[in-house]
Amino acid sequence: MPDGIYSQMMKELSEGKYVFTGELEPEKAGNVDEPIQAAKDMIGLVTACNVTDNPQSFAYVSSLAAAYKIQLETGMECVYQLRCSDRNRMALLSDVLGAGTLGLTSILALAGDHVALGDTPDAKPVFDLDSTTLIHMIRKMVDEGKDLAGNEIEDPPKLHVGGAAAPGAAHLKAEVAKVKRKIKVGVEYIQTQVIYYPDILDKFFKELGPVDVPILVGIYPAKSFGAAKFFDEYVAGVDVPPDYLANMKKTKEIKDKEKRKEEVDRVNLEFFIDFLEYLKGTPSAGCHMMAVGYPRIVGPLKKVME
Amino acid sequence: MIAQEQKPMEEILGYLEGKKNIVVMGCGGCATFYHTGDKKAVDDLAAKLESAGKAVTKISMPLGMQACDTEKSGMYLDKNRKEVENCDALLLMSCGDGVQVVTEYTDDEMGLAKNVYPANDAIGLVGGGPFKFKETCQSCGMCELGKTAGICPLTACGKGLMNGPCGGVRVDNKCEIDEKKDCAWVKIYERMEKLGELDDFMSMRDAHEWGKCKRPRLFELEEPMTMMDMMGAMMNFNTVTGYTSLMLAKKPEKEKEEEKA
Numbered sequence: 001m002p003d004g005i006y007s008q009m010m011k012e013l014s015e016g017k018y019v020f021t022g023e024l025e026p027e028k029a030g031n032v033d034e035p036i037q038a039a040k041d042m043i044g045l046v047t048a049c050n051v052t053d054n055p056q057s058f059a060y061v062s063s064l065a066a067a068y069k070i071q072l073e074t075g076m077e078c079v080y081q082l083r084c085s086d087r088n089r090m091a092l093l094s095d096v097l098g099a100g101t102l103g104l105t106s107i108l109a110l111a112g113d114h115v116a117l118g119d120t121p122d123a124k125p126v127f128d129l130d131s132t133t134l135i136h137m138i139r140k141m142v143d144e145g146k147d148l149a150g151n152e153i154e155d156p157p158k159l160h161v162g163g164a165a166a167p168g169a170a171h172l173k174a175e176v177a178k179v180k181r182k183i184k185v186g187v188e189y190i191q192t193q194v195i196y197y198p199d200i201l202d203k204f205f206k207e208l209g210p211v212d213v214p215i216l217v218g219i220y221p222a223k224s225f226g227a228a229k230f231f232d233e234y235v236a237g238v239d240v241p242p243d244y245l246a247n248m249k250k251t252k253e254i255k256d257k258e259k260r261k262e263e264v265d266r267v268n269l270e271f272f273i274d275f276l277e278y279l280k281g282t283p284s285a286g287c288h289m290m291a292v293g294y295p296r297i298v299g300p301l302k303k304v305m306e
Numbered sequence: 307m308i309a310q311e312q313k314p315m316e317e318i319l320g321y322l323e324g325k326k327n328i329v330v331m332g333c334g335g336c337a338t339f340y341h342t343g344d345k346k347a348v349d350d351l352a353a354k355l356e357s358a359g360k361a362v363t364k365i366s367m368p369l370g371m372q373a374c375d376t377e378k379s380g381m382y383l384d385k386n387r388k389e390v391e392n393c394d395a396l397l398l399m400s401c402g403d404g405v406q407v408v409t410e411y412t413d414d415e416m417g418l419a420k421n422v423y424p425a426n427d428a429i430g431l432v433g434g435g436p437f438k439f440k441e442t443c444q445s446c447g448m449c450e451l452g453k454t455a456g457i458c459p460l461t462a463c464g465k466g467l468m469n470g471p472c473g474g475v476r477v478d479n480k481c482e483i484d485e486k487k488d489c490a491w492v493k494i495y496e497r498m499e500k501l502g503e504l505d506d507f508m509s510m511r512d513a514h515e516w517g518k519c520k521r522p523r524l525f526e527l528e529e530p531m532t533m534m535d536m537m538g539a540m541m542n543f544n545t546v547t548g549y550t551s552l553m554l555a556k557k558p559e560k561e562k563e564e565e566k567a
Contacts, residue, residue, distance in 0.1 A: 132469035174495035236474030
């Protein structure tokens with residue numbers, strides 16, 4: 001790999017390849033068997049997979065442990081998601097050093113949902129850092145070998161740091177200003193929150209203007225109507241299109257399990273093939289497919305871009 | 307001021323289970339403004355406790371006599387020494403400061419060992435009024451308002467982010483946690499835009515220095531306020547007009563209708 005590039009994802013992005021990433025979700029369990037299987041199913045289809053960190057503030061297996069184990073057992077490059085909701089700057093630093101030690105090469109730095117939205121609402125929310133100061137801290141650790149307080153780090157970690165963006169944000173100008181702030185502090189790639197509407201994504205790219213940082217656009221092909229509905233109702237800042245939801249709802253009426261699966265795939269392909277065709281004409285550098293628990297859809301979707 | 311509301315009766319009665327003689331003490335500070343420690347509130351709570359079979363001694367403190375001020379609450383406790391000595395518990399209609407000042411006074415100055423229970427929950431330092439109040443400052447010890455267009459993100463942002471907005475802003479620019487609350491960072495953006503300071507918005511603000519807030523913080527005054535200072539501060543025309551306008555304040559009709567609905 002070229003000097004200063006530590007991950008396959010960053011290598012491909014720097015070469016201008018259109019990069020696909022997937023998403024794996026550890027659960028409230030004593031193992032990560034399911035995401036390991038999903039990672040195996042997506043080998044060769046995506047360059048890397050994000051491993052979620054307590055999504056929607058539901059407390060699950062540590063994303064650090066899960067990312068390490070999945071990468072070790074499957075060979076799938078894991079993007080370690082790290083939220084500020086549950087850790088102060090010391091714990092974040094320890095986890096970043098831990099990630100480097102375990103051979104993880106990319107971190108997605110997130111503020112994270114408020115704990116009040118999740119399954120442990122009486123927890124004390126931390127947010128000692130925010131996504132921007134976390135990105136800044138990681139860059140400082142990697143580039144200068146120092147922590148936020150200026151303490152030296154022996155053998156600094158070698159990893160990349162990414163950030164999120166919300167193209168569907170209600171206040172687009174404030175959101176874009178925040179994204180530019182992340183770029184200013186040295187974010188290396190951006191993976192967006194899920195977006196369903198081309199016109200809204202166009203506005204986001206227009207407001208942002210040309211930037212040097214690769215942007216992977218987030219999509220969410222849902223494995224079932226329930227998953228799509230949950231996303232619509234509980235994921236902050238995301239609205240699922242009513243037509244897509246209605247079509248997914250109809251699949252519930254199919255009694256035969258296999259036929260229902262086929263219909264779910266058909267609805268997803270119908271919606272997302274059009275969306276991916278549209279993505280070809282945008283400044284996006286890749287697509288982040290958050291098809292959690294639904295690896296079988298990744299292959300057929302990816303074909304569109306070939 | 308410190309906004310506060312009375313705890314549910316079940317919780318209060320839970321503290322007092324098995325205890326017969328209760329001293330109910332009010333507060334002439336913030337609790338009086340929020341009707342949770344004035345004379346009427348003390349009378350009302352005492353009546354409820356009496357109907358639950360308690361024998362109650364009431365200590366009301368007039369406006370300006372705060373329970374959190376050791377000298378003032380000490381004076382009222384000393385005046386009622388016999389009742390305090392004989393009681394099974396004290397119930398404080400104040401914020402936690404008042405409860406703890408009274409605990410310390412009964413322990414250290416009166417030489418008694420008494421349970422002092424809170425009747426109120428303090429909600430926080432608030433601004434606004436006369437009807438609606440909002441927590442805007444958390445006395446963090448390191449004011450950031452100079453960097454955020456005069457809106458404290460540590461308090462007004464649900465996550466306390468120094469660099470927002472987060473990705474969870476609702477369609478109407480409300481907070482992801484509570485649809486009634488505005489996104490603080492959208493407000494900061496809009497203020498900075500008006501002030502022509504959007505470059506500042508795009509610059510990173512450093513993580514807050516929590517090291518400046520080592521709890522419990524101690525504070526000393528070289529010269530405490532004297533009675534003369536207090537008289538001088540209170541005998542002012544603006545005080546009179548201020549209280550008059552408060553007395554005449556009426557709730558807007560629209561809000562009354564909304565509440566009914």
